[in-house]
Amino acid sequence: MSDGPLGGRTAVVTGAARGIGAGLARELAARGMRVALLGHEGDRLRQLADDLPAPALAYEVDVTDDVALEQAADAVRTGLGTPSVVVANAAVADAGPFADSDPARWGRIVDVNLTGSANTARTFLPDLTAAKGHYLQVASLAAIGAAPMMSAYCASKAGAEAFAHSLRAEVAHLGVTVGLGYLTWIRTDLIEDADRHGVMQELRGHMPWPVRDVYPPDRAAARLAQAVERRSTAVYYPRWLRLAQPVRAAMPAVVTRATRHYLPRIEARSSLTHTDLLGGGGRADSEAARPS
Numbered sequence: 508m509s510d511g512p513l514g515g516r517t518a519v520v521t522g523a524a525r526g527i528g529a530g531l532a533r534e535l536a537a538r539g540m541r542v543a544l545l546g547h548e549g550d551r552l553r554q555l556a557d558d559l560p561a562p563a564l565a566y567e568v569d570v571t572d573d574v575a576l577e578q579a580a581d582a583v584r585t586g587l588g589t590p591s592v593v594v595a596n597a598a599v600a601d602a603g604p605f606a607d608s609d610p611a612r613w614g615r616i617v618d619v620n621l622t623g624s625a626n627t628a629r630t631f632l633p634d635l636t637a638a639k640g641h642y643l644q645v646a647s648l649a650a651i652g653a654a655p656m657m658s659a660y661c662a663s664k665a666g667a668e669a670f671a672h673s674l675r676a677e678v679a680h681l682g683v684t685v686g687l688g689y690l691t692w693i694r695t696d697l698i699e700d701a702d703r704h705g706v707m708q709e710l711r712g713h714m715p716w717p718v719r720d721v722y723p724p725d726r727a728a729a730r731l732a733q734a735v736e737r738r739s740t741a742v743y744y745p746r747w748l749r750l751a752q753p754v755r756a757a758m759p760a761v762v763t764r765a766t767r768h769y770l771p772r773i774e775a776r777s778s779l780t781h782t783d784l785l786g787g788g789g790r791a792d793s794e795a796a797r798p799s
Contacts, residue, residue: 514539522597530728603781
């Protein structure tokens, strides 16, 4: 598909070692894009780069390190050319009550998911301006309706959503478009890890259908790639998630009313303990952030 609208162009995807990021990299490469894979887990990034059908570059970097991101950007420009698509996908999460949350881990989640996204945009904005390109911020249902036991993740995703709206207004006259990708529960190893904690699995089980369902990552990645191709302002997967936008003002009250009843019953059966950062990506981030 190298003769399509994305063919021969360069994309940057953060958090590309696994899950949505890896799936999106495959989808963009299938559309003829050269893809720069940024994130932790260098071995996984390099393996993915070798497997892609288009030229790719693997670069191990922490999105919270703006100096390292600048070095990564130089490597991308030299190796693949000026990026015209940038996807801020890198994210981490934990679960547990806010009252006894670890301040350092809470701050790390916000740093990766929000500040890391802003760092990514700032670093590559000159390229997107030159190319009149597209920036995609991967958001979440958590930005629309916050859930209990995931305060840092919800706060960071809501912040990333607001950041993308603000950035869109600033760069529209430059020919740069900004999109938001809203996803619900996707079967990545982060969600699978969360489901190993009985409390988290039960909390999701109390959500109404279809919100509680878990969806395949390959279809989510395909939807995001299609949105990049169309330079969409917003994309939702699954499509019903779009219906949450008109009623988002009512969602906090609905969530509060529901959790007031079932959260005490869950707590009576098992203690509400904290998880570490979830999934393989979370473990990799913890190891990378640990002082040497």
